[in-house]
Amino acid sequence: MLIILSQLLEAIIAQAREDHPIETCGVIAGPEGSDLPLRLIPMRNSANSADFFQLDAEEQFRVWSEMEENGEEPIVIYHSHTGSRAYPSSDDVLFAAEPRTHYVIIGTDPARKLETRSFRIIDGEITEEKLRSVERYAAHCDAHIYSPETGSPACQLS
Ligand SMILES: [Zn+2]
Secondary structure, eight states: OOOEEHHHHHHHHHHHHHHHTTTEEEEEETTTTTOOOEEEEEEEEEEESOOOBBBBHHHHHHHHHHHHTTTEEEEEHHHHHHHHSSOOOOHHHHOOOOOTOOOEEEEEETTSSOEEEEEEETTTEEEEEOOOESSOOOOTTTTTTTTTTTTOOOOOOO
């Protein structure tokens, strides 16, 4: 199951709507091993396409290096489907390289209901999981309050 702050969920849906009909994409980083998405990093779809997304190689390198420096990992990798259902395409499966990541797809196809779904993609196998939005990650740590201005505080756990 993916547990995500409702503010973050709303932010990625807003981004997907804004970029429509181009597929949006980005990452939500969090402390390594925490499974807590905290730091929103909207990214550029270098394919600039309505049916495909591709992270810009330079940007991806920069974002991934930054996460490593911060002791973070990509908890969520998200993108939108603007003309098809919110389900991983064969390309999505092909490029899913992070077995611990929640792959979130926001469906903005006007012919369908707006939907946001979360998947695990491991060794080419797609498993849908529950997505639950919460006001805060209080059960884990009070420091985990999302702030778009400052980014997130470091995890205070252990
Ligand atoms: Zn896709």
